[in-house]
Amino acid sequence: MKLKKISIVIPTRNEEGNIESLVTEINKSLWKIPHEIVFVDDSTDATWECINRVAARQSEYNVTGEHRENGNGLAGAVIRGFELASGDYIAVMDADFQHPPGLLREMYCAMRRGADICIPSRFISGGSDGGLGPWRKLVSSAARYIGKIFLPCLRKISDPTGGVYMFRKELLDDVTLRPVGWKIMIEMLASCKYGKIIEIPYSFGKRTAGASKLDANVTVQYIRQVFSLKSGCTYNRVKVIRWTKERLNKEVDSLDVQLMD
Ligand SMILES: Nc1nc2c(ncn2[C@@H]2O[C@H](COP(=O)(O)OP(=O)(O)OP(=O)(O)O)[C@@H](O)[C@H]2O)c(=O)[nH]1
Ligand SMILES: [Mg+2]
Numbered sequence: 001m002k003l004k005k006i007s008i009v010i011p012t013r014n015e016e017g018n019i020e021s022l023v024t025e026i027n028k029s030l031w032k033i034p035h036e037i038v039f040v041d042d043s044t045d046a047t048w049e050c051i052n053r054v055a056a057r058q059s060e061y062n063v064t065g066e067h068r069e070n071g072n073g074l075a076g077a078v079i080r081g082f083e084l085a086s087g088d089y090i091a092v093m094d095a096d097f098q099h100p101p102g103l104l105r106e107m108y109c110a111m112r113r114g115a116d117i118c119i120p121s122r123f124i125s126g127g128s129d130g131g132l133g134p135w136r137k138l139v140s141s142a143a144r145y146i147g148k149i150f151l152p153c154l155r156k157i158s159d160p161t162g163g164v165y166m167f168r169k170e171l172l173d174d175v176t177l178r179p180v181g182w183k184i185m186i187e188m189l190a191s192c193k194y195g196k197i198i199e200i201p202y203s204f205g206k207r208t209a210g211a212s213k214l215d216a217n218v219t220v221q222y223i224r225q226v227f228s229l230k231s232g233c234t235y236n237r238v239k240v241i242r243w244t245k246e247r248l249n250k251e252v253d254s255l256d257v258q259l260m261d
Helices: 019-029 047-057 074-084 103-112 136-150 184-191 216-229 245-258
Strands: 006-012 035-041 065-068 089-094 115-122 166-170 196-201 239-242
Touching: 006 019, 006 074, 006 196, 019 035, 019 047, 019 103, 035 047, 035 074, 035 245, 047 065, 065 074, 074 089, 074 184, 089 196, 103 115, 103 196, 103 245, 115 184, 136 216, 184 216, 196 245
Parallel strands: 006 035, 006 089, 035 065, 115 196, 196 239
Antiparallel strands: 089 166, 115 166
């Protein structure tokens, strides 16, 4: 069986306490599935040294990336990761374990069932946003509603701002993504051509080490980003399919059985 390769793009800024365990957990999640981990790092701490140390030790898993001395923020880092990625599918996730690495195997199952994009959701049956405090939950839901009001392409999607997703690399053909804002996924949903989205449930985790980089400026950038996308966001005739936890477990079990042969 020829398996498609995944590139996991991870933007990092001062995440030295997370790198080693993150790489270990990603490799566990993607057992027997070809993959590379692409870090794009704008850190001022020892994160890049940690990445190099892990890369030297685990070369069979292909830990790669780039350190930028004068990086231009989160969205620019993710876009740079897309340029460096060599996989058939590209995943984007944070370095702080709020996006559980086990999701990678689950998203891969959805991609194998023909999804153009797999979007994990905290807000469908089986999902939870328990990793956020009450204030952050409020800000996060306001951001989601603002997005859905002004961008019709987000309306059918239950969790367009979660920040973790996987997509077919071809979606990037013929689009130019702008390195603005914090939510590169909404930029893609508004600019790319796609027909089928599979949503899978997940539980948003708590940051395990290091500090949040989210500040008030990020909220302002987000609102600006939504307004700037408004004119370009055409309503895609997109089919959104929601998998239950049971369906997801069945798909993962069936993949595991195939990979054991
Ligand atoms: N390369 C790069 N990565 C960044 C930058 N800012 C944040 N990141 C990374 O982007 C991811 C998300 O940042 P977080 O600080 O966790 O933001 P958040 O998840 O929205 O907020 P919290 O819920 O408070 O953690 C993490 O992996 C960060 O290290 C940046 O300027 N450059
Ligand atoms: Mg975070």
